[in-house]
Amino acid sequence: MMPWQSGASPGMINVDAVILAAGRSSRMGVASKALLPLNDLSLLDHVIKRLAPQVDSLIVSGDQTLLDNLEYPVIEDLTVKFSGPLAGLYSALVSSHLSDAEYLMVVPCDGPLAPESLVAELYRVIRDADADVACVRYDGVVQGTFSLWHKRQVDRIKNALLVEKYGGFKPLMRALDTAYLDWPEQSVNPFFNINTPDDLKKAEKLLNI
Numbered sequence: 001m002m003p004w005q006s007g008a009s010p011g012m013i014n015v016d017a018v019i020l021a022a023g024r025s026s027r028m029g030v031a032s033k034a035l036l037p038l039n040d041l042s043l044l045d046h047v048i049k050r051l052a053p054q055v056d057s058l059i060v061s062g063d064q065t066l067l068d069n070l071e072y073p074v075i076e077d078l079t080v081k082f083s084g085p086l087a088g089l090y091s092a093l094v095s096s097h098l099s100d101a102e103y104l105m106v107v108p109c110d111g112p113l114a115p116e117s118l119v120a121e122l123y124r125v126i127r128d129a130d131a132d133v134a135c136v137r138y139d140g141v142v143q144g145t146f147s148l149w150h151k152r153q154v155d156r157i158k159n160a161l162l163v164e165k166y167g168g169f170k171p172l173m174r175a176l177d178t179a180y181l182d183w184p185e186q187s188v189n190p191f192f193n194i195n196t197p198d199d200l201k202k203a204e205k206l207l208n209i
Helices: 043-054 086-092 118-129 149-161 170-175 198-209
Strands: 015-020 055-060 103-108 133-138 140-152 178-183
Touching: 015 043, 015 086, 015 118, 043 086, 043 103, 043 118, 043 198, 055 103, 086 140, 086 149, 103 118, 118 133, 118 140, 118 178, 118 198, 140 149, 140 170
Parallel strands: 015 055, 015 103, 133 178
Antiparallel strands: 103 140, 133 140
């Protein structure tokens, strides 16, 4: 078994995953916020720890030079750098590192509180609706980077990226058959994103609650 294959269960979960770590990290003032320390782990390692047991295989979308010590495959965008999360999604979908699973889970590297049941819940929703995408909605806000995509839509995603020039997920989600999962509100927002140094300090406190 290769490192990026989770081995979470004897049977196939039917979901692969990509962690998006190819952003500019400009508000953090670093080359890659994925490597910033949060308690005893990097932001990226926190996400890997939560996500890997939930999927069949896991890859990271980011800069191979910056993330050269990972035990998981790192893929770079097939478009110009910093083209947005849609570039990471498409590049992952055509990667040779994925399994034969039907679905691809997307999670950001700055979401260290992602629920440990996230994949199972989105999988239930996308299968029940036979949808193209299943996406979390929390407190009424669409969390586009916490989403599950059917691999059958790879050509549509490619067109949205290269022809329609979309960068983010939401316009494409509106065009596709998207099912939304309203995640129950909790005392700590499990979809909290870390974008600034203050966010990082807040996350340190949240992890200790």
